[in-house]
Amino acid sequence: xxxxxxxxxxxxxxxxxxxxxxxxxxxxxxxxxxxxxxxxxxxxxxxxxxxxxxxxxxxxxxxxxxxxxxxxxxxxxxxxxxxxxxxxxxxxxxxxxxxxxxxxxxxxxxxxxxxxxxxxxxxxxxxxxxxxxxxxxxxxxxxxxxxxxxxxxxxxxxxxxxxxxxxxxxxxxxxxxxxxxxxxxxxxxxxxxxxxxxxxxxxxxxxxxxxxxxxxxxxxxxxxxxxxxxxxxxxxxxxxxxxxxxxxxxxxxxxxxxxxxxxxxxxxxxxxxxxxxxxxxxxxxxxxxxxxxxxxxxxxxxxxxxxxxxxxxxxxxxxxxxxxxx
Numbered sequence: 001x002x003x004x005x006x007x008x009x010x011x012x013x014x015x016x017x018x019x020x021x022x023x024x025x026x027x028x029x030x031x032x033x034x035x036x037x038x039x040x041x042x043x044x045x046x047x048x049x050x051x052x053x054x055x056x057x058x059x060x061x062x063x064x065x066x067x068x069x070x071x072x073x074x075x076x077x078x079x080x081x082x083x084x085x086x087x088x089x090x091x092x093x094x095x096x097x098x099x100x101x102x103x104x105x106x107x108x109x110x111x112x113x114x115x116x117x118x119x120x121x122x123x124x125x126x127x128x129x130x131x132x133x134x135x136x137x138x139x140x141x142x143x144x145x146x147x148x149x150x151x152x153x154x155x156x157x158x159x160x161x162x163x164x165x166x167x168x169x170x171x172x173x174x175x176x177x178x179x180x181x182x183x184x185x186x187x188x189x190x191x192x193x194x195x196x197x198x199x200x201x202x203x204x205x206x207x208x209x210x211x212x213x214x215x216x217x218x219x220x221x222x223x224x225x226x227x228x229x230x231x232x233x234x235x236x237x238x239x240x241x242x243x244x245x246x247x248x249x250x251x252x253x254x255x256x257x258x259x260x261x262x263x264x265x266x267x268x269x270x271x272x273x274x275x276x277x278x279x280x281x282x283x284x285x286x287x288x289x290x291x292x293x294x295x296x297x298x299x300x301x302x303x304x305x306x307x308x309x310x311x312x313x314x315x316x317x318x319x320x321x322x323x324x325x326x
């Protein structure tokens with residue numbers, strides 16, 4: 001297995017990794033891994049029974065040991081899959097899903113995300129930390145036990161590079177954060193806003209890529225998820241995110257959730273260093289949730305140009321009408 005870079009799109013591709021898990025579904029390998037305390041990376045709370053457990057992925061995409069070994073093959077670049085790949089077990093109860101968790105339990109899951117991002121960014125080899133959930137069979141979920149995943153990579157994913165570039169250019173032109181402007185306009189218009197509480201708001205983006213795509217952002221500017229502003233309540237974020245997932249699960253049985261946060265700004269050399277002068281002002285962490293609709297759709301087959309038959313305004317209106325508590 002190795003990483004290869006597309007010289008046109010600048011995307012790094014993992015070559016040679018099995019798509020399907022080879023681990024048995026029963027007994028649950030995540031329950032067994034959580035019980036193996038020798039491999040435990042983090043547990044929350046620190047005292048008493050653990051709700052959240054973090055441990056290495058049993059079939060890791062990346063390995064923590066070794067050298068990056070970046071090399072050329074003619075015009076092409078390749079390197080070893082050095083990095084980290086971790087499982088965040090979100091509940092010790094096998095049958096509870098993320099949508100079933102109480103607000104304080106979701107907050108604890110996010111606390112684990114935050115602590116692992118902070119720790120992994122101390123490794124100067126890692127340029128970016130990704131947190132994601134693949135929930136449901138259609139989303140490629142390997143095991144039914146509620147979990148999210150964290151990867152640390154020696155490269156920044158292409159989507160984040162696009163965001164960094166667009167955010168910096170917008171800030172250079174207007175001296176404002178584009179994400180902050182989006183939040184202000186969405187709340188002013190109201191048509192695409194689904195939910196809000198405290199400093200956090202959830203809405204269907206103006207150019208939604210798939211039906212019912214939802215973003216969750218902070219109203220107050222913050223570039224790094226793992227560095228919350230003083231005085232903010234992540235319980236409010238947990239409440240908004242939990243209600244959104246419960247709404248979306250009444251629309252679709254599967255979704256992708258991805259946390260977008262700032263790259264590792266401690267790395268001062270290379271192409272990314274040009275972003276650091278204004279990243280604290282121009283970038284804004286956010287959570288993207290993309291449900292998978294089961295009806296026939298081009299949304300998931302044509303990845304570069306998205307086709308979404310549902311207006312985000314109509315999607316937001318429908319989601320607002322769903323009671324997340326029922």
